[in-house]
Amino acid sequence: AAVPAGPDLRHFLRAAAAGQPGPPPEQPPEPPPEPGSAPDAPKVYLETYGCQMNVNDTEIAWTILQKNGYARTKELDEADVVLLVTCSVREKAEQAIWNRLQHLKALKARRPQAGAPLRIGILGCMAERLKEEILHREKLVDIVAGPDAYRDLPRLLAVAESGQQAANVLLSLDETYADILPVQTSAGGTTAFVSIMRGCDNMCSYCIVPFTRGRERSRPIASILQEVRMLSDQGVKEVTLLGQNVNSFRDLSEVQFQSAAAPGLSRGFSTVYKARQGGLRFAHLLDQVSRIDPEMRIRFTSPHPKDFPDEAIELSMTSPYDLPQVLQLIQERHNICKQLHLPAQSGSTRVLEAMRRGYTREAYLELVHHVRESIPGVLSLSSDFIAGFCGETEEDHQQTVSLLREVRYNIGFLFAYSMRQKTRAHHRLQDDVPVDVKKRRLEQLIATFREEAARANAALVGQAQLVLVEGPSKRSASELCGRNDGNIKVIFPDAELEDAADGGAPGRAQPGDYVMVKVTSASSQTLRAVPLCRTTLSRAAACH
Numbered sequence: 001a002a003v004p005a006g007p008d009l010r011h012f013l014r015a016a017a018a019g020q021p022g023p024p025p026e027q028p029p030e031p032p033p034e035p036g037s038a039p040d041a042p043k044v045y046l047e048t049y050g051c052q053m054n055v056n057d058t059e060i061a062w063t064i065l066q067k068n069g070y071a072r073t074k075e076l077d078e079a080d081v082v083l084l085v086t087c088s089v090r091e092k093a094e095q096a097i098w099n100r101l102q103h104l105k106a107l108k109a110r111r112p113q114a115g116a117p118l119r120i121g122i123l124g125c126m127a128e129r130l131k132e133e134i135l136h137r138e139k140l141v142d143i144v145a146g147p148d149a150y151r152d153l154p155r156l157l158a159v160a161e162s163g164q165q166a167a168n169v170l171l172s173l174d175e176t177y178a179d180i181l182p183v184q185t186s187a188g189g190t191t192a193f194v195s196i197m198r199g200c201d202n203m204c205s206y207c208i209v210p211f212t213r214g215r216e217r218s219r220p221i222a223s224i225l226q227e228v229r230m231l232s233d234q235g236v237k238e239v240t241l242l243g244q245n246v247n248s249f250r251d252l253s254e255v256q257f258q259s260a261a262a263p264g265l266s267r268g269f270s271t272v273y274k275a276r277q278g279g280l281r282f283a284h285l286l287d288q289v290s291r292i293d294p295e296m297r298i299r300f301t302s303p304h305p306k307d308f309p310d311e312a313i314e315l316s317m318t319s320p321y322d323l324p325q326v327l328q329l330i331q332e333r334h335n336i337c338k339q340l341h342l343p344a345q346s347g348s349t350r351v352l353e354a355m356r357r358g359y360t361r362e363a364y365l366e367l368v369h370h371v372r373e374s375i376p377g378v379l380s381l382s383s384d385f386i387a388g389f390c391g392e393t394e395e396d397h398q399q400t401v402s403l404l405r406e407v408r409y410n411i412g413f414l415f416a417y418s419m420r421q422k423t424r425a426h427h428r429l430q431d432d433v434p435v436d437v438k439k440r441r442l443e444q445l446i447a448t449f450r451e452e453a454a455r456a457n458a459a460l461v462g463q464a465q466l467v468l469v470e471g472p473s474k475r476s477a478s479e480l481c482g483r484n485d486g487n488i489k490v491i492f493p494d495a496e497l498e499d500a501a502d503g504g505a506p507g508r509a510q511p512g513d514y515v516m517v518k519v520t521s522a523s524s525q526t527l528r529a530v531p532l533c534r535t536t537l538s539r540a541a542a543c544h
Contacts, residue, residue: 041071045079049096050087052301053213053242054124056195058085059182061123061150068154076107081119081157086126088208090418094126105140119160121145121153125212128169129422135165147198147213148172171214178223181230190470190512191238192231196224196285200244202304203272204345205356205424206389206417209244216245220253221285225292232293237468237512237537241289241300247307247326250279267370268363269306272356282307283326290333295514295537297468298336299487302384305342305367306358327374334541338375339486341411342368343384347403348396351389354429361399368407379486380456382411387445388438389417390429397441404448408456410488412449416442450524457488457522465490465529466540469513480509484527492517492529500533509534516540 044065048058061083062072073079082104087093104120111118121143122134128146135144142160145153146169159166176198197218200209228239243249265271282300290298308327330336342364346352349360359367372378385400404412416438419431433441465484473479473491480494496506497515509515514537517529 041069042080043073043078044070044081044083045073045076046083046085047100048085050085050089050093050125052193052240053195053244054085054087056182056193056242057124057147057150060177060180060195061085061145061153063180063182064150064153079118080116081121083121083123086122086124088125088129088212088420090415091420092418094130097122097126101140105138108140119143119157121156121160123147123150125208127167128171128212129208131167131169135167139165141165143167144169146171148175150177151175172217173215174217176217176219178219181223181227189235190468191240192236193240193242194224194227194231195219195242196246197243197249201248202245202358203356203424205354205429206345206386206420208420208423211422213244216248216250218243218249218251218279221251221280221288222253224285225288228289228292228296232296235512237295237514238297238299239289241285241298243300244302245304245307246300247282247303249282249285251285252279254280265306266308266359266363266367268359268366270358271306272358283329286326286329286336290329290336294335296335297485297537298333299339301341302343303341305344305364308367308371327371330378331375335537337485337487338378339380339382340371340375340378341382341384342371344400344403344407345384345386346389346392346396347400348392351392351396351400354391354425355386355389356424361403365403365406379484380410380488381407382413382487383407383409385412385414385445385449387414387416387442388433390419390425390431390433392417392433392441397444401444401448404445405452408452409449410453410456410486412453414442414445414449453524454522457524457527460488460519460527461522463519464532465517465519465527466535466537467492467515467517467529469509469511469515471511480515480531482515488527489525490517490519490527490529492531495531497531498533500535501539507534514540 044062046058046062048054066072070081076082084097084100086097101120108118108120119142120140122141123145124147127134127144131144134141142165143153143156144167145156148171149168152168156166156168177195197216199214199216200207201216203210231239286298286300309325330338330340344364345355345357347361349362352359352361368381371381385404387397417431417433419426467482467484467490469480469482471481472494473481478494479491482490484490492515494508497509498506500516509531514535516532516535518532519527519529521528
């Protein structure tokens with residue numbers, strides 16, 4: 001699963017422990033309207049739930065609608081069309097949508113008295129999974145569009161204008177929206193997210209993603225590089241490459257690389273599908289993206305632990321060219337963040353087998369050790385964990401607790417198991433761990449994670465860290481907030497700072513600036529620091 005977006009980790013852990021879906025997520029900043037847009041253009045209000053892929057999908061949908069004469073509004077009451085981009089990864093994610101629809105039901109009932117009827121649409125994974133129920137439940141929803149049907153939104157809305165319901169949830173084997181370049185930025189234009197692939201082939205037994213987002217397919221590298229260059233030209237200082245399984249990326253658009261050998265897997269890992277030959281792989285993409293702008297940080301999420309092989313890649317059978325693997329690139333390139341997301345899901349080999357993860361506890365730990373040896377000074381590791389999967393015993397649970405202690409992650413995403421229809425677990429396994437036991441185990445995992453993350457972050461106290469400024473702290477206008485290379489939040493006073501890069505006059509740091517700080521204290525989720533100077537990414541790398 002991709003890393004959750006919206007509220008910060010503290011909210012996610014608190015909400016997960018309480019068994020609550022939480023409030024509607026924060027909405028991404030609005031792009032400016034197209035110059036010359038018709039004043040009477042229909043207004044669309046977009047609301048996003050779930051993972052960062054859904055945030056990116058929201059911008060794809062908006063780009064398509066904008067080109068078809070729609071305007072975007074931040075005000076729900078003035079919208080002609082309300083579109084909810086939804087998540088199906090857990091039951092509570094879907095319940096949040098049903099609850100939101102009840103609020104919209106009252107809004108829609110009042111609208112005919114004031115003018116044109118309000119049109120409501122459900123987009124994304126929930127649309128794919130529950131099309132019939134969504135359309136028939138109280139006849140509230142006008143359009144339903146799956147993740148591969150956003151190009152069809154103008155037609156679906158036109159059908160809805162005639163008073164009919166309309167749906168398209170067909171999954172595609174090749175849709176990547178490669179020709180649509182959404183500019184999805186956050187933190188005041190400092191960071192952006194670029195989708196590099198869609199779908200997933202891993203078929204983990206608990207996961208609904210292959211059934212809601214379809215088979216894996218990758219964007220052509222050329223279109224990704226075009227988007228990253230555009231973001232660099234706009235002043236974006238950090239790009240995150242997005243996908244359900246980014247390190248299995250495979251661009252088949254270049255004919256000369258069709259015969260490239262299939263890469264190996266991490267030592268001790270296996271997969272349920274046969275590795276495919278041909279195409280440019282993730283290491284090649286990462287290599288090219290990192291060369292675009294030396295002042296732009298590069299992150300990626302979410303990888304699968306199986307896809308970190310050691311061997312160099314041979315791109316062509318006729319013209320061999322050895323390319324460093326992903327871990328080597330992270331170690332060598334100053335602008336690729338020294339941070340990895342390694343989703344474990346469980347610390348029990350028996351549960352991992354039931355999940356069809358393709359590795360044992362021992363193989364996972366060997367990979368963690370390999371990462372830390374390959375990337376000296378790797379700043380942070382993050383992971384996903386599921387509490388109370390089918391058949392999980394107390395001993396299995398304690399093995400997950402011990403894995404949290406042994407690895408000591410800086411960032412974690414932990415949830416109680418939620419059975420999803422269509423998955424292998426739904427067909428073959430029993431959801432036999434009681435809800436109260438899931439809740440207790442989740443609370444223990446969260447407590448253990450926080451304890452170990454606090455220890456891991458405490459090791460940074462006294463150290464200098466390079467922080468990319470995102471903006472003012474939410475809690476104090478006199479402080480700034482940003483993230484270090486390890487993606488850990490850093491808070492520090494907003495003060496006049498010398499510029500180490502050009503020796504110019506002192507000034508205050510702005511969003512998008514790099515600031516060197518000294519860490520003074522740490523918690524499980526935040527570092528506090530004092531600022532030392534403004535600098536650049538390249539200069540900071542040269543000084544270390």
